Amino acid sequence: MKHAFIAVLLLAAAAGVHGQAVAPFWAYGFTSAGPEPAPLPCQPDSKPLDCARVQPTRPKEVVHTLPDARGKFTEYEVHFDYGPVDWYPEDHPVMPEIVARGRERDKLRPCALCHYPNGHGRIENASPAGLPVAYTLQQLQAFRNGTRRSADPRKANTNEMIQIARLLTDAEMKQSAEYFAAIKRRPWVRVVETESVPKTRVGVNGLFLPLAGNEWEPLGRRILEVPENPELTDKTRSPRSGWLAYVPQGSVDRGRTIVQTGGGVTMKCETCHGAALQGMANVPGIADRPASYLIRQMYDFQAGTRVSQLMKPVVAKMTQDDMIAIAAYLASL
């Protein structure tokens, strides 16, 4: 009797206050549901507008180059806030000023810093390459007017995205939306079903990086997404080096069923996202996007911090395991 009571308490604690599972903090780049020990780097209305977490200073004397790249650059130049190195200009159209260098006098860092010059983006941000112009403009407005926020207010880079959207001129919005729309997508995420994963640490802005020493731990019910080549991504920001999503065994098949049939919890995704899930009209593509990004978005829609009349009913009944399966399948495409 007493044991049964304790079991119920434990279940209730695991399920959280409203019967909802604890937020998937791992998809937002945190190792616990919070609160965060350090103060938040920026609040939505803060001035000055610098939301960046404290970044390690990159060495000016270490020089890098990449295969087929146009030159050699110091690690400092590679990571320079207001004009990071563009390794492969041939991979994308000519960048507008706002995409390449931002606007330093307003602390507006350039799109290329977080989304890479090729728009495929670091997984802790987003992957806007190939998105329809109308959709991108809509999202920039949503960030600006408060209808697209992160369900995890600790997510500093989303807060910074919001402030950037507020400061962009109409012309800059149009230029950057057209720029990203013109980029052809290349394969970006590789999915591996597994039971154990490398132990990781969390880098700046919530990117998990494997620890040196080859130690492993159980994956459990989450997705762990890391750079395909951690050293290369960390030091050189190579925009041709993609990402590896470790997902639970069986999740790709389960996700395929939900995406293609609704699986009894939702609707078929292709109805709105197109037969190949590459998007249509002003609906975004969802195939081969970072798995952690997809989970963040589904959870944000469910939590209501990202407002969408069309997506709200789609995610309403999804459990976290459903989201994991869907993200595993979509990222694998």
Ligand code: HEC
């Ligand atoms: C400091 C990093 C950072 C910079 C700089 C940045 N972004 Fe973002 N961006 C993000 C993050 C983080 C997200 C994901 C927001 C979320 O959590 O939903 C995002 C999301 C987006 C999205 C939504 C993509 C989708 O699939 O819905 C678009 C569009 C976008 N950014 C455009 C831009 C443009 C245009 C610029 C330059 C003017 C820019 N970003 C600069 C971090 C950044």
Ligand code: HEC
């Ligand atoms: C009724 C139409 C509809 C259906 C069905 C639908 N979606 Fe969407 N979805 C949308 C629209 C519209 C958006 C853009 C939302 C916005 O305006 O913020 C979207 C956005 C998304 C995004 C965010 C993409 C990004 O780049 O940020 C994800 C993830 C997503 N949908 C997943 C799914 C999945 C998974 C399914 C199937 C289980 C699905 N959707 C079914 C209409 C739909």
